[in-house]
Amino acid sequence: MTYEFLVASAIGVLVAGGIFLALRARTFQVVLGLTLFSYAVNLFLFASGRLVLNRPPIWNAAVTQYTDPLPQALVLTAIVITFGMTALVVILSLRSFLETGSDHVDGDHVPSDAQDGIVDRGGQGGQA
Amino acid sequence: MTLADHLPIVPIAIPALAAPLALLAMRRRQGWGTGIALVSCLAMLVCALALLAQANTGAITAYQLGDWPAPFGIVLVVDRLAAMMLVLAAVLALIALLHAVITRADRKGWHFHPLFQFQLMGLNGAFLTGDLFNLFVFFEVLLIASYGLMLHGQGPARLKAGVQYVVVNLVGSSVFLIALGLLYALTGTLNMADMGLRVAEVAPADQGLLRIAGLLLVSVFALKAAVAPLHLWLVRTYAVTTPAVAALFAIMTKVGVYALIRVVPQVFGDGAGAAAWVPAPFLLPAAMVTAGIGFAGVFVARSLSEQAAYAVVGSTGTLLIAVAGWQAQALGAALYYLVHSTLAAAALFLVADVVARRRGGFGDSAAPGPDFAGRSAVGLLFMLAAIATTGLPPLSGFIGKLMILKSVTALPDWGWAWGVILGTTLIGVIGFARVGSAVFWKQVPDLTAASAPATRADLAAPVIALVLLGALSAGAGWASAYANAAAAQVLDPARSAAVVLQERAR
Numbered sequence: 001m002t003y004e005f006l007v008a009s010a011i012g013v014l015v016a017g018g019i020f021l022a023l024r025a026r027t028f029q030v031v032l033g034l035t036l037f038s039y040a041v042n043l044f045l046f047a048s049g050r051l052v053l054n055r056p057p058i059w060n061a062a063v064t065q066y067t068d069p070l071p072q073a074l075v076l077t078a079i080v081i082t083f084g085m086t087a088l089v090v091i092l093s094l095r096s097f098l099e100t101g102s103d104h105v106d107g108d109h110v111p112s113d114a115q116d117g118i119v120d121r122g123g124q125g126g127q128a
Numbered sequence: 129m130t131l132a133d134h135l136p137i138v139p140i141a142i143p144a145l146a147a148p149l150a151l152l153a154m155r156r157r158q159g160w161g162t163g164i165a166l167v168s169c170l171a172m173l174v175c176a177l178a179l180l181a182q183a184n185t186g187a188i189t190a191y192q193l194g195d196w197p198a199p200f201g202i203v204l205v206v207d208r209l210a211a212m213m214l215v216l217a218a219v220l221a222l223i224a225l226l227h228a229v230i231t232r233a234d235r236k237g238w239h240f241h242p243l244f245q246f247q248l249m250g251l252n253g254a255f256l257t258g259d260l261f262n263l264f265v266f267f268e269v270l271l272i273a274s275y276g277l278m279l280h281g282q283g284p285a286r287l288k289a290g291v292q293y294v295v296v297n298l299v300g301s302s303v304f305l306i307a308l309g310l311l312y313a314l315t316g317t318l319n320m321a322d323m324g325l326r327v328a329e330v331a332p333a334d335q336g337l338l339r340i341a342g343l344l345l346v347s348v349f350a351l352k353a354a355v356a357p358l359h360l361w362l363v364r365t366y367a368v369t370t371p372a373v374a375a376l377f378a379i380m381t382k383v384g385v386y387a388l389i390r391v392v393p394q395v396f397g398d399g400a401g402a403a404a405w406v407p408a409p410f411l412l413p414a415a416m417v418t419a420g421i422g423f424a425g426v427f428v429a430r431s432l433s434e435q436a437a438y439a440v441v442g443s444t445g446t447l448l449i450a451v452a453g454w455q456a457q458a459l460g461a462a463l464y465y466l467v468h469s470t471l472a473a474a475a476l477f478l479v480a481d482v483v484a485r486r487r488g489g490f491g492d493s494a495a496p497g498p499d500f501a502g503r504s505a506v507g508l509l510f511m512l513a514a515i516a517t518t519g520l521p522p523l524s525g526f527i528g529k530l531m532i533l534k535s536v537t538a539l540p541d542w543g544w545a546w547g548v549i550l551g552t553t554l555i556g557v558i559g560f561a562r563v564g565s566a567v568f569w570k571q572v573p574d575l576t577a578a579s580a581p582a583t584r585a586d587l588a589a590p591v592i593a594l595v596l597l598g599a600l601s602a603g604a605g606w607a608s609a610y611a612n613a614a615a616a617q618v619l620d621p622a623r624s625a626a627v628v629l630q631e632r633a634r
Contacts, residue, residue, distance in 0.1 A: 022299065027291060034298050041302045041309075048309035071312065074261060078305055081268050085301075088275060089294050096287040105295070107288030 003051050007043065014040035027093035027103050034089065038082040045075045135182070136191035136204045138175045139214055139252040142168050147245035154241065161241040162229055168245060169222045172252070176214035183211035184610065188617070188627045190258065198629045199322040205258035205628060208614035209463070213255040213386055216467055219596065220379050220474055221248050227478050227589035228372035231485065236281040236370070243280070247273035247376065254383055258628055260311065260395075261318045263387065264304050267352070271297050274380065277373045278365060289364045296351070296361040304348040310341035311395075320394050321625035328399040335402035342396050342406035346388065350407075353384025355448060356418040359441050363425065366437035371481030372589075374433065375474035381444050382470055389451060389459070394621040405454060412452035412541060416548040419445025423552035427559035432480035432492035432510075435563055439476055439517045442552060443469035449545050450532040456619050458535035460612030465528035467607070468600055472516040472525060475593035479510045482586055483567060494563040496570035502584060507568035509590050514560035516597045518553055524600040529553065531608060 014036050021033025049068030057069035093103065100107040146168035154161035182189065183206055191204040225244065227233070234240040250270025257263050275297075279290045312318055314334055315326040330338050347358070354362040362381065366374050388407070396406045422442020429435035447469060450462035480492045483506055490497035500506075512523065519525035529549060536545045600607055617623070 022295070030295055034295065034302075037299070037302050041305045045305055045309040048313040050313070070318075071309075074308075074312075077261075077265065081265075081301070084272070085294075085298055088272075089291075089298065092275075092279075092287070092291055092294055096284075096291050099282075099284045099287050105291060107284065107291070 003053075007047055007051060011040045011043050011047070014043070025104055025106075027097065027105055030105060031086070031089055031093060035086055038078075038086070042075050042078055042082070045078055046071055134191075135175065135179060136189060136206050136256060137193070139172055139179070139218075140204075140249055140256065142171050142175065143245040143249035143252065147242040147249065150245060151239065151242040154238075158235065162234065165225055165241040165244060166222075166229070169218065169225055169248070172248065173215070173218035173222060176211065176218045179206050180211040180215050182206065183208045186613070186617075188624050190628045190630075199317055199319045202262050203258040203319065203628055204256040205321075205624060206256065207624060208610065208617050209386070209389070210255050212463065212467070212610065212614055213382075214252060216382075216470060217248065217251045217255065217379055220376060220470060223474060223478075223589050223593050223596075224372050224376040226592070227375065227481070227586070228370075230585050230588060231372065231481065233281070233370050233372045239276065240280055243273045243276040244376070246270075247277060249273075251379065251383065255386065258320050259318055260308055260320055260323065260391070263391075264301070264308060267304070267383075268301060270380070270383070271301070274377065277376075278369050280373060281370050283368075285368045289368045293361055293365045300348050300351045303344055303351075307341050307344035307348065310337055310344070314338055314341065319628070320391065321621070321628040324394045324397060324399075324621050324625055325629075327395060327401065327403065330401060332401075338400070339402045339406060342400070342403035345391065346407040349384045349388045349391070350414070351384070352381065353388065353444055353448070354381050354418070354441055355384075355414050355444065356421050357414075359418060359421065362441055363434065363437040366440060366477075367431065367434040371433060371477045371484070374436070374477040375589075375593075378440060378470050378473035378477065381440055382466055385444065385447060385451065385466065388448075389462075389618060393454065393619050394624070397621055408452070408454065411448060412539075412545070415445050415448035415452055416544060417445070418442070419449065419548050419552045421445070423556040423559065426556050427562070429559065429563065430494055432483055432494065432563065432567070433477060435494070435559065436473060436476035436480055439556070440469075440473045442556065443473060443517065446529070446532065446549055446552070449549065450536060453536065453539040454619070455535070455538055456615050457612065458532070458538065459615035459619065460608065461528065461531035461535045463611035463614055464524075464604075464608050465532055467611075468516070468524040468528045468597065471593050471597050471600070472513060472523075475509075475513040475590050475597065476517060478590040478593060479506065479513050482506055482509070482590060485586060492567075494566050496566055496572050499571050502587070503568060505584070505587065507564065509587065509594065510564055510568065512594050512597075513590070514557075514564060516594070518556040518560060520553075520557070522601060523594075523597050524604065525597075527601060527604045527608075 018033045018037030021029045049071035052067045055065050055067040057067050057072055097103045102109050146164050150161040150164040153164055189206040193202045247270055250266050253266030275294055279286055314330050315323050317323050317326055351358040366377055396403050398404055419442050422438050422445050425438025426435050429438055447462050447465050450458045484492040486500040487497050516523040516525045519529035536542045
């Protein structure tokens with residue numbers, strides 16, 4: 001087992017889980033799915049500079065081999081943006097739930113599936 | 129380095145400064161925010177026109193941010209296409225802002241003006257940047273601002289559509305990042321010009337990855353441009369957005385088209401191996417389906433704003449039919465049509481708002497309602513906007529479509545393209561005639577008119593948009609010559625690469 005395999009499978013599992021959850025009909029699951037997906041993207045971006053061990057990204061007199069610093073800067077930007085966007089989508093889903101009384105992504109009152117594990121409150125969520 | 133050399137950064141710097149300034153000033157008085165926003169938009173227009181004059185000589189200007197040399201630092205590139213888009217954005221922003229101020233739509237929430245400025249900053253940045261990751265960042269800036277603007281005024285319908293809009297665009301941004309990661313891993317650069325040179329050196333074993341990266345990137349741009357089958361988010365979002373904001377959003381789909389036109393010839397040109405002209409086999413069918421869906425939507429729309437939103441989809445389809453061949457003449461026609469269709473869509477959204485404001489509870493629904501003040505004047509505006517959108521003479525849509533029809537004859541599948549463009553025009557005309565006759569001719573007699581607005585000032589913004597369309601039609605010779613020159617410049621990436629990657633001249 002190499003590091004490449006470990007990182008690649010981690011990214012793959014995160015993407016698969018993220019896409020599955022993002023395709024669900026309830027906003028909370030979609031938010032979780034987007035979060036998993038963005039973790040996977042950040043890991044992927046980090047790995048795009050190639051995986052190396054024990055090498056500094058910035059200049060150091062003692063070493064001759066460096067890791068690529070640019071993906072780390074890119075990941076930092078991506079993390080900040082995703083973090084802000086996740087916060088926005090959480091608030092937006094909450095607001096939409098409070099205004100429409102439904103946490104369905106279409107804002108419709110759809111009875112919960114048993115597999116969702118949500119007790120259907122008959123669309124009265126807004127008044128709760 | 130003189131002050132004029134810093135001109136390329138100004139369209140980004142003005143809104144970046146105006147937004148926080150407006151935010152602070154509006155805490156004291158709302159009017160100050162309006163004043164700052166108007167001054168900022170005017171300054172942007174002046175600056176964009178100066179850049180247009182500079183680019184019109186055929187010069188490509190590269191501006192190195194922080195004076196870092198090109199492949200390492202971020203560059204802004206001003207060529208004919210970028211300057212044209214800057215002018216279009218500034219003009220559209222002025223019209224939308226004027227309408228928002230006149231109809232007091234900017235008072236329905238707290239942060240209209242700062243968000244509007246940030247949106248413009250994202251737009252201008254996306255048009256100017258010569259760096260792919262920077263393009264992603266400016267896409268995010270304009271999207272984040274658009275989330276705020278889209279939800280401006282609130283209400284359940286807007287929130288429902290807002291959740292979908294945000295989720296779709298978040299997925300799009302993630303896919304964009306994956307494509308960027310792949311491209312960086314393969315080429316070791318994010319500068320577009322540099323990447324265009326380095327894709328030729330990608331190892332044969334990595335050609336598949338390169339192709340995947342290209343396709344992912346193109347799908348993201350297609351999502352932003354609302355190309356079928358990625359168009360589903362647009363109509364619901366645009367139809368419920370505040371119309372003044374929707375008028376500005378008319379240019380947001382064009383940002384996707386712009387990115388496609390900019391990136392594909394530069395990065396995925398002839399030298400890109402397996403990824404050469406990577407969207408070419410898919411773009412023409414997708415564009416034709418998009419045009420069909422858009423104008424079918426115009427035909428069945430239930431309200432004026434929904435109809436305008438479908439018209440945006442349809443015109444993007446028509447536009448991409450011309451882009452799909454990547455030939456200079458067709459691309460020139462597409463660029464002319466791009467300017468026209470943006471202004472026409474904005475005019476439609478604004479007319480829809482004018483109708484909705486006068487009909488009280490009937491809103492802009494495509495059903496007969498009470499008589500309302502200024503019905504014939506508004507009806508005339510609607511007719512002109514519809515003529516422009518469908519492409520009937522004498523407005524610029526006719527010239528744009530004529531140029532597209534003429535130029536696509538060079539493509540192998542031009543019969544299909546002609547059939548789709550002419551067929552969708554006919555469907556569009558019937559759709560607009562149906563809605564127009566319901567709203568402006570028929571009336572329910574025993575209903576009293578809603579209280580009429582005190583002035584006719586809210587007609588100003590749509591009139592300006594239509595006058596500009598008339599001007600685009602009258603100045604078609606100059607405009608199409610400019611568009612053709614811009615297309616030739618875009619399709620010759622070696623020249624801009626030479627300018628961007630030059631040794632430091634100063």
